[in-house]
Amino acid sequence: MTPKDAHLRFERSFKAQGHRLIAGADEVGRGALAGPVSVGMVLIDATTAKALxxxxxxxxxxxxDREALVPVIRTWAAAYGVGxxxxxxxxxLGLMAALRLAGTRAWLQVLAVARPDVVILDGNYDWLSAQPQASLFEVTDGAGCDVxxxxxxxxxxxxxxxxAASVLAKVERDAMMIKLADEYPAYGWEANKGYATGSHRAAIVDKGPSNQHRQSWRLTPDSPAMAAVELSGAGPL
Structure with missing residues (x-):
């Protein structure tokens, strides 16, 4: 069965509450062993946006297909950002605070163009909203998402x-991992994009982790550290 395209029905439902500028956000790289976690955000005007x-x-x-869609999405969106x-x-910082940091960086790129009325966030947990009291160790890039x-x-x-936000974030993060693969050829990031394939883990055992690996995570089977995302069973995104 061919997957269906995403639609605008949920975004348009906010018009009844008087909201016009709707941002969608999604993250990629959450389950990887190496490389950044990335958050895409795309803003639309729910009163005028057309299906894509x-x-x-x-x-x-x-x-x-993802790469071909990037210029189309950028033209279609009222604003966009990837952090x-x-x-x-x-x-x-830990994974949740790092997601918030990446999301804040995407939020500020959108905010430089227009202020969203609401944000739709994929999943069931709000890791994006600004925290009333951030950790003393958490680096912030200005005010976080406050809508x-x-x-x-x-x-x-x-x-x-x-x-659309997931496409922008995925393409940008994949490009970063392909570029990093030139500097760290042993780990196969041009193919696995930093995720936990058997060959990637074997390379970590053989060569040791690089400075682009998440050192606090369970990088090898006998590693003492265990990432929260692995405990939760989350897979590659």
Missing amino acids: KGVRDSKLLTAP HASPAEIDS PVHTKIKADLQCLSVA
Whole structure:
């Protein structure tokens, strides 16, 4: 069965509450052993936005299809941004705070163009909203997202703004990993994009982890550290 394109029905439902500028957000790289965690955000005007053919959750698209959609999405969107948090930031802050940091960086790019009324966030947990009291060790890039955030399970399959955000984030993060693969050829990042394939783990055992690996994570079977995302059973995104 051919996957269906994402649509705008959920985004348009906010018009009844007087909201016009709707942002969709999604993350990629959450389950990887190396490289950043990345957050995409796409803003639309729910009163004027049209459907966009071929856009769906980035995991359901081929790499060439994702790359071809990037300029289309950028032209279609009222604003967009992609933010990243480095492996060192993931190690020092923890995964949820690193997601918030990456999301804040994407939020600020969108905010430079227009202020969303609400944000739709894929999943069932709001890791994006600004925290009333951040950790003393958490680096912030200015004020975080301070508008209502609506979490929605499988929003990346159903909501066009969220699916578009996932495509932008996936393409940008994949390009970063391919570039890093030139500097660290032993780990096969041009193919695995930093995720936990057998050959990637074997390379870590053989060569040791690089400074682009998440040092606090379970990088090898006998590693004492265990990432929260692995405990939860989350897979590659």
